[in-house]
Amino acid sequence: MSRSLVRPLLVALALLGLPLASSLLAQEGVRIGLTYTAGTRPGLYVLPMRGAHADSIRAILVRDLDFGDRISVIAPDSGTPPTGPLNYALYGRLGAAAVLQVVQQVNGAVSITLHEVGASRVLQEKTYPITADPDTPAWRMAIHRISDDIEEWVTGVRGIAATRIMFNRGGTLWMVDSDGANVQRVPGVGSGLHPAWHPNGRIIAHTEFADDGSHVVVRDLAEGTARRVSFALGANFTPTFSPDGKTLVFSSGVDGTDLWAVRLEGGEGPVRVTVGRGSENASPSYSPDGRRIAFVSGRLGRPEIYITDSDGANPQWLTTTGFGDQSYRSDPSWAPDGRHVAFQTQIEGRFQIAIINLRDRSVKQLTIEGANEQPSWAPDARHLVFTSNRSGSRQLWVLDSESGRMRQLTHGVLARMGAWSPRLVVP
Amino acid sequence: MNARLPMLAALAATVLVVSACPAPTPPPPPEPVVNQDSIDAAARARAEQERLAAEAEARRRAEAEAEARRRAEAEAAARRAAEALAAARAAFAQAIYYDYDKSDLKPEARATLDAKLPLLRANANVRIRIAGHTDERGSDAYNIALGQRRAAAAKRYLVDQGIAADRIDVVSFGEDRPAAMGSDESAWSRNRRAEFEIIVGGETLRLP
Numbered sequence: 001m002s003r004s005l006v007r008p009l010l011v012a013l014a015l016l017g018l019p020l021a022s023s024l025l026a027q028e029g030v031r032i033g034l035t036y037t038a039g040t041r042p043g044l045y046v047l048p049m050r051g052a053h054a055d056s057i058r059a060i061l062v063r064d065l066d067f068g069d070r071i072s073v074i075a076p077d078s079g080t081p082p083t084g085p086l087n088y089a090l091y092g093r094l095g096a097a098a099v100l101q102v103v104q105q106v107n108g109a110v111s112i113t114l115h116e117v118g119a120s121r122v123l124q125e126k127t128y129p130i131t132a133d134p135d136t137p138a139w140r141m142a143i144h145r146i147s148d149d150i151e152e153w154v155t156g157v158r159g160i161a162a163t164r165i166m167f168n169r170g171g172t173l174w175m176v177d178s179d180g181a182n183v184q185r186v187p188g189v190g191s192g193l194h195p196a197w198h199p200n201g202r203i204i205a206h207t208e209f210a211d212d213g214s215h216v217v218v219r220d221l222a223e224g225t226a227r228r229v230s231f232a233l234g235a236n237f238t239p240t241f242s243p244d245g246k247t248l249v250f251s252s253g254v255d256g257t258d259l260w261a262v263r264l265e266g267g268e269g270p271v272r273v274t275v276g277r278g279s280e281n282a283s284p285s286y287s288p289d290g291r292r293i294a295f296v297s298g299r300l301g302r303p304e305i306y307i308t309d310s311d312g313a314n315p316q317w318l319t320t321t322g323f324g325d326q327s328y329r330s331d332p333s334w335a336p337d338g339r340h341v342a343f344q345t346q347i348e349g350r351f352q353i354a355i356i357n358l359r360d361r362s363v364k365q366l367t368i369e370g371a372n373e374q375p376s377w378a379p380d381a382r383h384l385v386f387t388s389n390r391s392g393s394r395q396l397w398v399l400d401s402e403s404g405r406m407r408q409l410t411h412g413v414l415a416r417m418g419a420w421s422p423r424l425v426v427p
Numbered sequence: 428m429n430a431r432l433p434m435l436a437a438l439a440a441t442v443l444v445v446s447a448c449p450a451p452t453p454p455p456p457p458e459p460v461v462n463q464d465s466i467d468a469a470a471r472a473r474a475e476q477e478r479l480a481a482e483a484e485a486r487r488r489a490e491a492e493a494e495a496r497r498r499a500e501a502e503a504a505a506r507r508a509a510e511a512l513a514a515a516r517a518a519f520a521q522a523i524y525y526d527y528d529k530s531d532l533k534p535e536a537r538a539t540l541d542a543k544l545p546l547l548r549a550n551a552n553v554r555i556r557i558a559g560h561t562d563e564r565g566s567d568a569y570n571i572a573l574g575q576r577r578a579a580a581a582k583r584y585l586v587d588q589g590i591a592a593d594r595i596d597v598v599s600f601g602e603d604r605p606a607a608m609g610s611d612e613s614a615w616s617r618n619r620r621a622e623f624e625i626i627v628g629g630e631t632l633r634l635p
Contacts, residue, residue, distance in 0.1 A: 328528075
């Protein structure tokens with residue numbers, strides 16, 4: 001983070017007298033503001049590269065950086081890698097603020113050199129020893145981590161390429177890499193709905209249908225172990241982990257459902273979070289500081305989004321703003337930066353994705369085509385995965401809440417209930 | 428044995444005559460002797476045997492037919508009983524239906540629930556499971572809660588009519604197990620339902 005392209009860029013813009021840059025410079029740590037503004041995505045020229053798997057590596061990096069929506073990628077399809085010192089002025093004229101040089105070593109390691117065009121110097125150099133076999137999921141994930149480093153060096157904000165999205169397909173759970181590759185079943189899961197990631201990225205929780213009702217299961221992906229944590233028969237569903245990973249909150253009940261909190265490392269028994277008095281209370285989502293929980297409740301009749309302190313105090317109706325033709329709002333997802341809650345709201349009989357700004361309660365509708373549901377934030381608090389039927393069947397799509405850009409993530413058999421993982425440090 | 432004596436006497440007489448002749452000639456080969464009595468006796472014995480065999484066969488056939496009739500009657504009775512049980516089970520399994528986003532019981536639903544009471548009262552050992560379902564509209568997650576409340580409303584009604592609460596389990600599958608496919612009101616209305624299943628005592632059901 002110490003050596004990032006953004007600050008020099010801001011200095012340059014400030015020298016040109018641009019008020020935006022000056023104001024951003026005045027506030028340390030608000031550098032991402034630059035990339036939020038249209039037209040200021042830094043250009044990155046990706047040089048041709050050589051190596052046994054050069055084409056795969058370059059394709060993954062280019063796609064990741066493009067999907068990150070913070071960088072304008074300039075990546076000519078062909079050419080030979082340049083030799084000797086770079087002609088920085090040339091790349092500057094091509095619109096590049098930075099130039100990326102990638103070399104695959106004989107032993108499989110990948111060396112990155114990031115050049116800063118404005119300063120005509122090398123900004124970052126790093127070699128990644130990659131032990132996984134080429135083109136395996138672990139290998140792809142190692143390349144995704146390089147993408148995330150590059151995005152951080154260029155923009156000051158770490159990318160989200162090294163993440164996965166877990167989802168429901170055919171009654172069980174599947175995973176897909178953030179770029180849509182490597183679609184695989186989650187091993188060991190029978191019935192699986194409402195997947196949720198532990199902050200460590202190794203443990204998940206999900207709902208499981210059985211003949212005697214639904215249960216909440218916590219599953220260790222690395223160990224392959226699983227245990228039921230729901231403590232009563234009835235409906236047990238929509239689990240979510242607290243940001244410190246120590247508590248699981250889910251909806252449970254027989255006649256009406258309430259949120260309950262269970263300590264994962266033992267200790268006190270289940271603690272009731274909501275007092276719904278026979279109404280539905282479900283789909284909890286923690287604030288990033290762990291102190292509050294957004295959830296859906298039918299306590300006033302129609303489903304609406306509420307926020308409560310995580311101990312159950314001070315429940316408040318969040319989505320009071322009147323918009324849309326019906327009051328049916330559900331499936332809240334609290335952004336990892338704490339600023340927004342995404343949810344689905346019914347407009348003209350169909351669900352659309354919206355986000356509400358927690359500071360001023362302003363609501364922004366993000367989708368309009370088809371029916372769109374089940375938003376889940378990426379760890380960058382900017383992208384969302386959601387379920388849409390716009391392609392003819394329900395599939396997962398990814399949305400950039402800043403630019404509105406969308407891409408289809410899954411294809412084929414119906415997919416829904418996407419849950420975006422934290423940044424993954426394990427293969 | 429007595430039948431042989433005249434034959435021996437004749438033989439002896441022949442020997443005496445021959446020995447008295449001056450020029451002995453080889454005696455002619457004896458004529459084959461056919462005893463009609465013994466043939467008749469054998470035929471009678473065979474006929475008697477065949478008659479007995481036929482009688483036995485007829486008896487066996489009659490017994491088999493009787494047995495088949497008995498079995499058919501038993502099977503028919505069992506089938507009628509099974510059909511009656513199946514009909515009772517099917518009547519018991521009759522689903523009830525709800526309005527959109529609602530869990531309160533409509534008059535038709537109450538009537539359907541009332542019809543289940545005699546069977547529940549006649550079979551105190553029977554345990555049942557009520558499964559709540561929703562249509563595909565609404566949130567997947569919220570629909571599990573809604574299905575649960577629908578099943579719970581049905582249970583509450585049965586308990587209010589005197590059925591012990593611990594005989595009734597309630598579960599919800601939300602919108603995940605539709606009874607009808609399709610995205611129109613005709614499919615939705617059939618999917619907003621509670622289903623009833625006997626989970627204990629279904630094999631030894633007594634009809635009310």
